Each structure stands twice: as C-alpha cells, then as structure tokens.
Amino acid sequence: MDAPPLMPLGPDRSAERVVRPRRALRAGVSQVFAAVVGLVLGLLLPAVDSGYQVAAERAVDVLKVVGVGVLSVTTLIFSLLFLVVQWAAGNFSHRLLLFRSDPVVWRVFALVVGLLVYSVTATLAIGAHRTASVAVPTTALVLTGAALVLVRRLQLTALRSIQLAHVLADVRQRGRKVLSALYTEDTAGSAAGARRLPDVTSTVRWAGDSVLLAQVDLLRLVRTATRADAVVVLSVAVGTALQPGDVVAEVRGGRVPEAEVLTALVGEVERVFHQDPTLAFRLLADIALRALSPAINDPATAVQALDATEGLLRLIAPAELGDRSIADEAGAVRVVVRLPAWEDFLRIGLDDVCGAASDQPMVLSHARGLLGRLRDRAREDRRRSLDARLAWVEERLTARHPAFPHGAGAGGGDLRAPRPRAGARRGRPGRRRPRGPPRGPLTRAAPP
Structure with missing residues (x-):
C-alpha cells in the first residue's frame, strides 16, 4: 500500500487547527467556575472597610433587586429559546445544532449563576454591619450589565437560527472552514505516493458502544506511532457510525497497543463540524x-x-481530495487519515x-x-x-417537463409555459371581440 498525499502541519498551517480534538468546556464546569468566583467576591468585598462606604441596607436592597431581576429575565428568555430550538429543528433539520452548540448559551447561564451566588453571599456577609464598601453594589451592577449584554446577544443569535438565509450562511461558513483546513492549496504538490507503507501487523477493533466518530486526536496518534516506529492507518472516517467489533484502524510495521489507538478516537452521539468535511x-x-x-x-x-x-x-x-498522510518531525509517515472523495x-x-x-x-x-x-x-x-x-x-x-425552457427557473422566474390568449386558435392569432355596450338581462333598450 502506498502512502496518500501528505497533510502539511505546523504552527502556520490551517490544518493544525483541525487535527486537535476541540472539546468545548462543558456547561457544568463553567457554572462551577462562575459560582466559585461569585462566592469569593461575595466574601471578600463586604470585608473591605476602607474607601467610600454606603449604608448596608441600601447595598442589600441593590443585591436583592439585581439577583431577582436577572433571574426572572434569564428564565423568561431561556423558556423562549427552547421554543426557538424546537422550531428550527422541526423546520430545517434535527441534526442542526448551530444554536445549541454556540458558546454564548452556556456563558450566559454561567454568568447568571455567578451573579446569583455573589448576591446571596454578599448579602449574608454584610449581615448586621451598618456600612459596606461601595464596591459591593458596584460589582453587582457591572455583572448585571455584562449579563444583559450577553442575554441580548443570545436573543439575537436565537432569532438568526430561525431565518433560512442566516442558517444556510452559517452552515456554508463552517463547512468552508473545515474544507479549507483539510484541503489546502499545497496538498496537491506534497505527494507521498512513492513511500511504501509496511505490512499490517495488527488491527484495532472498536470496543465501546455504538457511537459516531466525532473527532480524532491525530497529534496523539502521531506521537504514539513514532514511539513504536509504526504507521496507524485509520479505516473509518469522521462522522461514521461505529459498532462494537468494527475495525477502526490497522497498525503497520510496529506494535501499538489497542488502548492507545482507541483513546485517540472521540465518540459522540452527534456529529460535530470540527473535523467532519461532509x-x-x-x-x-x-x-x-x-x-x-x-x-x-x-x-x-x-x-x-x-x-x-x-x-x-x-x-x-x-x-486534491481523498485520504491524507501525516508525518512526524523527521518526515516519516505515521498516520493515514480516511477522508471523503x-x-x-x-x-x-x-x-x-x-x-x-x-x-x-x-x-x-x-x-x-x-x-x-x-x-x-x-x-x-x-x-x-x-x-x-x-x-x-x-x-x-x-x-x-418537455415545455420547460432550457435554463429557466435559475433566477426564480415564472416556470409555467406561456398560455395562449383567450380566443386564440391553433395556428391563428387570437381575434378580439368588437367592443360595444354591455349586454345582459339588465340592459335597457335604447329609446326610439
């Protein structure tokens, strides 16, 4: 088996962005981080006794209004957003996850959680104090402003997700990003066909549940194959459904543990754009x-x-389409990636x-x-x-459609064949009736 063309990598290569599996920060981790920050600020700021001070009762009133108000607005908006997501999925595609995967969704919720924790913690920390630092209500107002800005952005993003033109533009843009990264201009000239791959030493089979191959940690595979002086040839492409026992890769020329190959394959229940060109x-x-x-x-x-x-x-x-090879720093082919033709x-x-x-x-x-x-x-x-x-x-x-003219319809014009005018006969131009006074049961005879 000959090695396919090389995929160029490096700090200045666009393909470097897609070979790394990008795992988004999960909503739970972001919420925990925001809650911890709100807790720390709620404990430290009320303890500041220098600088300008305000009455503790007024600071507590501000914290209560901010916490309850932001929570109410966010609850209402997220309720509307669920309807928007359901509408977009029912009218476009159930696999369309542009809005749900947008980072602004979990960022807004994390900021609201942090603001609520800060408001409650600062209210309890002030306690029976007669005064509090002006930084306490100021911080609450700043966080409220940031939350409202993100909420407005979230609302605009949701409205875009139900408009056909914006949805098609977003899908096309994400697709162009992946295609431009995988099929760069210089991949056609970086042929590796003269390099003969070694013989197969072992095969790797999928040992997990039925999932979709969402991403592949190619850099990790390159390091693993380099240590074993082997070549890992992937047998499945990103976006393929993996069943238990399916062959996912072949190891050539060396010995690579199956666990290390399987760890580099990221399985999900849904497809993602990051490394999926189709x-x-x-x-x-x-x-x-x-x-x-x-x-x-x-x-x-x-x-x-x-x-x-x-x-x-x-x-x-x-x-130049088709499979790609990834070489190590010495120029030896270490991983062969399966890409669509x-x-x-x-x-x-x-x-x-x-x-x-x-x-x-x-x-x-x-x-x-x-x-x-x-x-x-x-x-x-x-x-x-x-x-x-x-x-x-x-x-x-x-x-x-034999009467359909060649090239019509591309510009959105009338697609129907022209109809003959009323009164026209086959092979003869249409005759017009002589105009005269209307005739009918209500027409009176002209006086003599």
Whole structure:
C-alpha cells in the first residue's frame, strides 16, 4: 500500500487547527467556575472597610433587586429559546445544532449563576454591619450589565437560527472552514505516493458502544506511532457510525497497543463540524429534502440550499481530495487519515436532492445549471461523474417537463409555459371581440 498525499502541519498551517480534538468546556464546569468566583467576591468585598462606604441596607436592597431581576429575565428568555430550538429543528433539520452548540448559551447561564451566588453571599456577609464598601453594589451592577449584554446577544443569535438565509450562511461558513483546513492549496504538490507503507501487523477493533466518530486526536496518534516506529492507518472516517467489533484502524510495521489507538478516537452521539468535511453537505441536503417533502412543498428553499452546496463544491472541485498522510518531525509517515472523495461529496450533497426533485422543474433546472458550472471548474478526471448526473437531470426535464425552457427557473422566474390568449386558435392569432355596450338581462333598450 502506498502512502496518500501528505497533510502539511505546523504552527502556520490551517490544518493544525483541525487535527486537535476541540472539546468545548462543558456547561457544568463553567457554572462551577462562575459560582466559585461569585462566592469569593461575595466574601471578600463586604470585608473591605476602607474607601467610600454606603449604608448596608441600601447595598442589600441593590443585591436583592439585581439577583431577582436577572433571574426572572434569564428564565423568561431561556423558556423562549427552547421554543426557538424546537422550531428550527422541526423546520430545517434535527441534526442542526448551530444554536445549541454556540458558546454564548452556556456563558450566559454561567454568568447568571455567578451573579446569583455573589448576591446571596454578599448579602449574608454584610449581615448586621451598618456600612459596606461601595464596591459591593458596584460589582453587582457591572455583572448585571455584562449579563444583559450577553442575554441580548443570545436573543439575537436565537432569532438568526430561525431565518433560512442566516442558517444556510452559517452552515456554508463552517463547512468552508473545515474544507479549507483539510484541503489546502499545497496538498496537491506534497505527494507521498512513492513511500511504501509496511505490512499490517495488527488491527484495532472498536470496543465501546455504538457511537459516531466525532473527532480524532491525530497529534496523539502521531506521537504514539513514532514511539513504536509504526504507521496507524485509520479505516473509518469522521462522522461514521461505529459498532462494537468494527475495525477502526490497522497498525503497520510496529506494535501499538489497542488502548492507545482507541483513546485517540472521540465518540459522540452527534456529529460535530470540527473535523467532519461532509457534515455541511449533509445539513444542506436535509434542509432541501425537508423543503421538497409533500407536507411542505417549498422548492425555492431547496434552490437556496443548492446554492450553498454549490459554493462548497466549487471550493473543492479543483482540489486534491481523498485520504491524507501525516508525518512526524523527521518526515516519516505515521498516520493515514480516511477522508471523503469527490463522489462522496456529490452523493451526499446532490444525489438525494435531485432524486426527490423529479417533479420540481425549478429545482431540476437549477441543478442543471449547477452541474454545468461545476463541470467548467472541476478537474478533467471528475467531469465524467458530473456528465452522468447532468444527463440524468436533462432526461428528467425532457421526459416530465418537455415545455420547460432550457435554463429557466435559475433566477426564480415564472416556470409555467406561456398560455395562449383567450380566443386564440391553433395556428391563428387570437381575434378580439368588437367592443360595444354591455349586454345582459339588465340592459335597457335604447329609446326610439
């Protein structure tokens, strides 16, 4: 087996950002941290007896109003946000987690928790004191202002998540980020095909429950393979469902413990954008398929989703796709990553949508223009697959919509064939009736 092209790494390489598994700070840890900070501030600030002092009763009143007010507003907003999330999932896709995975959600909740802990702790710490430092109510007001700013940002983010244009733009942007990092401009010239990989010494099988491969700690695999003087060839791609007993990797040339390989594979119940180049295509196809369902029947939404898909396909059309190798500092190949090929992107992003749009001339005509533009931009070896799909779309348009003009529908114009004017006969121009006074039962005869 020959090694695939190298994936360049380094501090100035964009691929460095995606080979590390980015595990977001969990909501529980952030809330605990905010609660600890609020507790410390609530104990220390009331003990300050220097500087400007205010009456303790007024400071306690401020703390009570701030705590109760912020808690009420946050409770109301989060209740509305749950409805927004449910609406977006039901109208776009259940796999759309843009809003739920936004860090602003758990940051707002953590700040509110810290503010509540600070208010309660400072109120108890003041106790029977007659005066308190002005820093106590000032800190409460500053934290309240920060919480309101984040709450407003959270509300605007939730409103964006129910607007189609913003959702498609966010999905396309995240997809472009992953594709640009994995398929950089210089990967085509960094071929490693002359390097022959050693023979297989062992295979690694998945020993956990059924999960989705969400991320891979590639840097950890490189260090592990370097110590064992081996090559780890991954057999599954990110986003693949792992079942117990499935082969996930092959070890070549050395001995690597299975536990070290399995530890580098991060399994989740849901797919994430970080290292998954096909997730954006899957989400865009889901939005288009839901729009084409008989219950919704919204072909214009499917056309917008195809526009976003075209932007991603045009980005990778001239790029070198397929598997990638990762080398160590000495230049020896240590890890081979499984990445999707050109056919995989076309199958996920276009095939299902075109198949569901057989009775939608607007979508088929737009897909025809999309395939034609991709053919002009793609490499020579990829035009055969585009030609096959273009011929299929042309056949469906010709067989089911023979009167549909070539190229119509892409701009959102009228898709129906022009109807003849009233009174027109086949092969003759329409004749107009001579104008005269209206006739009917209520028409009176003209006086003599």
